[in-house]
Amino acid sequence: MKAILKGVVGVVVFIVVLLILAPLLIPTETIVSQLTSQVEKTTGRTLTISGDSELSVFPELNITLNQVEFANMPTGSQPNMLSMEQLAVHIPWLSLLSGEFTLERFVINNPQVLLEVDTNGQPNWQLFPTAPTGDKQPSERGQQSGATQLPAGFDISLGEVAIYGGSVVYKDAQTNSEQKVTDLDLSVMLPSLHQPLAIRGAISYQAQRFELELAVDNPAKAIQSEDFKFSKKLKNELVNVDFKGEVVEQAKRFKGELTVSGDSVKALTAWQNIPLDAKDNAFNQFKINGEMQFADSVFTLSRLSAELDALKIEGNARVHLKERLSVSADVDLGMLDLNPYLPEPVKVAEETPTEQESTPAQPIVWDDTEIDLSALNQLDARLQVRSTGLKARKITLGENQLSVQLAQGKARVSLDKFNAYEGSGRGVIAVNAAKKPYVIETNFALKAINAEPLLTDAVDFDKVLGKGSINWNLNTQGVSQKQFVSRLGGKLAFEFKDGGVKGANLAEMVRKGQEMLKGNFSGLSEGINADFDPEQKTDFSALTGSFSFNQGVGKNTDLLLASPLIRVTGSGTVDLPKTFVDYRVVTGIVDTIEGQSSQDTSTGFKVPARIKGPFHQVETSLDLSSAAKDKAKDTIKDKLKDKFKGLFGG
Known part of the structure; x- marks a missing residue:
């Protein structure tokens, strides 16, 4: 019995001595070299560790790497996809002995992450080899072509993961867009690549601090470009964003329900350095909700429901973000009261002129400054707007419908339905700004209009009574007010x-x-x-x-x-x-x-x-x-x- 006890004590002492001497027996450089070569073998990209590295084995395996850099794809805009000041990893021995790779603690300090898509649509986060397609049926090849394939049996389990400082930049070379978040303070939970990933914490975007919640139901599917679900919440004193949806078709399309809300449009525009001089009761609370989808550079928003102060808007919209911006929408404005959003009319002080102060009336001079209509060439649009009523100052309109078509600098605004002051009407305004001189044509027909209330509300003139019709078919061309009038x-x-x-x-x-x-x-x-x-x-x-x-x-x-x-x-x-x-x-x-x-x-x-x-x-x-x-x-x-x-x- 004593011999057995001595044997056990001897083994324990040997293990303790081995743990103490292990860092000396196993050079850190060897471990780092094995790690970098394995990463390059698996992903095809280099992992460079230029700072000091530390290794300890008791009471758990601890690895600390400094000045870590992970290379970007060859077509990337910068050499590195990821760089960080320090990476500290804590791995329990039991997980190694059991054959499971579990990170008990994973700490990243000041990471600089670049996520980008090149001009060919290739994302830099596609790290693993693509799945073979030679033995698949044609339909399967169409669905799986170019999909990332994880190594067989590969999995990662993260315990406590913390990210402090640093930034994440997203670039899209196809749309020439860029977004950046900074000052990361995030906690990540990932029991397995096949179980939900949860990220919570805070980030900074354009000098505003946002609370963040992000969830992915199956990270392995996301890596392999399979269909997966995700949700995102952003909370801030200016705006709240809530999205629940899924990514499908090899990450080529994502869809879901989007809600954006806030307490003040004025504060939101001030954050974006957009001046908005508004009344106290205008441009305050807002909420936008709808089913959204993004695929092939097309953003679609259906079942749109928007609220701004007392206004309620419903409809749908589609935005094409390819070489030429294109917008289409069908919107119901409901009862549209514009008075809170219109500036106060300028009040002219009444003065009693004296003989010495009397000033003769000045002649009218038409402005010959060139008018720039180049904005009409920047996008195409097809819009239809309806309202059950409209109020603008004293003017009150009934049910109306307006259509707008804009293509290659040619605009057509159609008044499809007009009801007001006991009358009705239709009309068209066409503007050709594709070349100079600009050409403008108008054709309107208003009938059975009650003159007195219309003129009273519009220009405070109540001297004409009766109902009647007004029709005009006018055209002009030019590039300035003077030219338009003269022609x-x-x-x-x-x-x-x-x-x-x-x-x-x-x-x-x-x-x-x-x-x-x-x-x-x-x-x-x-x-x-x-x-x-x-x-x-x-x-x-x-x-x-x-x-x-x-x-x-x-x-x-x-x-x-x-x-x-x-x-x-x-x-x-x-x-x-x-x-x-x-x-x-x-x-x-x-x-x-x-x-x-x-x-x-x-x-x-x-x-x-x-x-x-x-x-x-x-x-x-x-x-x-x-x-x-x-x-x-x-x-x-x-x-x-x-x-x-x-x-x-x-």
């Missing part, structure tokens, strides 16, 4: 029925003018020279007219305002390039007492008016001499002249 061509027409013009009673004014021709000037102040009176109104059964534009000059010959007792006709030109108007309006009383129901368009007494001058200084005058020629005898004209001389002291 404007096409036609514009309008027609309003059963309305009125508030502020003046033209029939009464004409009657006063007729009395003046008879020598009665008693109603001058309350007739022609009467001030604007909102209670007065000129009713009309029809207000029609059209303009033909050529080289920026609009010509009208058919203005007609038909009223029960008066007819107003007009003709003239509006010269937009010269900002000059020359227009003649004739107001006459209908001879027949049948009023507007009469088929007789003739009028009795007529008063023509001339509207003439530059836009900034238009003058309106009554042509009383012409009126006298139409109605009065020479003797009446003489008396009229005498009356005017007496009135004005001539």
Whole structure:
């Protein structure tokens, strides 16, 4: 018994001495050399350890490597895929004796990781030989061609893994994109390559700290380019990102559910150095949720649901990220209230000019600065946008639908459905910015529009009553505002029925003018020279007219305002390039007492008016001499002249 006990004690002492002397008996350089050669044999890339290496065997096998570098693929942008200041590995002896390779503790300090895809689509993380395809069926070869194959029986079990400091950079040479995360503080759990991988910790991205959770259901499948599932969560005071999905088709396609949310769009844009001057109740909370997919440089977002403040948007979108950026989308905006997102209107302080401070109106000068529309050549788009309603300041629209097509610098915006102010309409705007000069064409038809609420909401003008239609087919070309105005061509027409013009009673004014021709000037102040009176109104059964534009000059010959007792006709030109108007309006009383129901368009007494001058200084005058020629005898004209001389002291 004593002999057995002595034998056991001797063995224990021998083992202890062996453990103590092992680092001396087994040179560290030999272990490092074996390690680097085995890595190169397995992956085809070199592992360089240029710093000091340490080895201890008691109470567990500890290996510390300094200044470690792992080579990149030959087509990579940098020599190394991975470099780190220090790698410390702790391996229990029992795992070696049992034949299982278990890392009890694995610590990486300040790693610099480069993950990249070259111009041929080859990723640098494909380390192991690809699976043979010669003995497979054609369908299997199509699915497995180029897939990475792990060595038979190969597995890794990681215990406590910690990563401190360093960075991870992702580059894609095909899309010329690059992303970088820094200041890593991560904990990794990997019981086996065939069991879930979990990564938790924090990273920094563009000067913001994010909490990170990442899970992969089967790392071995991921390495071998087989289908696998993964999830990712990023949490930050600015934005939260949650993705659950899978990678399929040899990592060529990934899909899943994406949710992005945050408390402030303004704070998010400030982080990206994008100025956003917004009201307190605008661009705050946001949330985007949808099914996403990325394959063959195409990003697809379906079942899109987006919320911004009180707005709710639904639809789908697709973005092609190949040589030419292309976007397609079908979006329902719901009830779109834009008022929180529109800047406050500029308030002009009301001033009472004095004689010394009065400033003459300045002429209008069209800007000749070249307009840059090159952005329309940067991408293609096909968009369809709908809304059940829209509010913009005082303007309120009903159900609308808008389509946008953009291809090779040619844009087409179609108003497919328009409902507002009791009317409806359609229209198209086409812009050809593929070459200079740019060409712009517009064609709109709006019908049954209620004029008073529309003009009141749009420009705070409530003087026109009635429903009507507005149609125009206009075109122009150029590269500046001045050129667009100077080359404007096409036609514009309008027609309003059963309305009125508030502020003046033209029939009464004409009657006063007729009395003046008879020598009665008693109603001058309350007739022609009467001030604007909102209670007065000129009713009309029809207000029609059209303009033909050529080289920026609009010509009208058919203005007609038909009223029960008066007819107003007009003709003239509006010269937009010269900002000059020359227009003649004739107001006459209908001879027949049948009023507007009469088929007789003739009028009795007529008063023509001339509207003439530059836009900034238009003058309106009554042509009383012409009126006298139409109605009065020479003797009446003489008396009229005498009356005017007496009135004005001539």
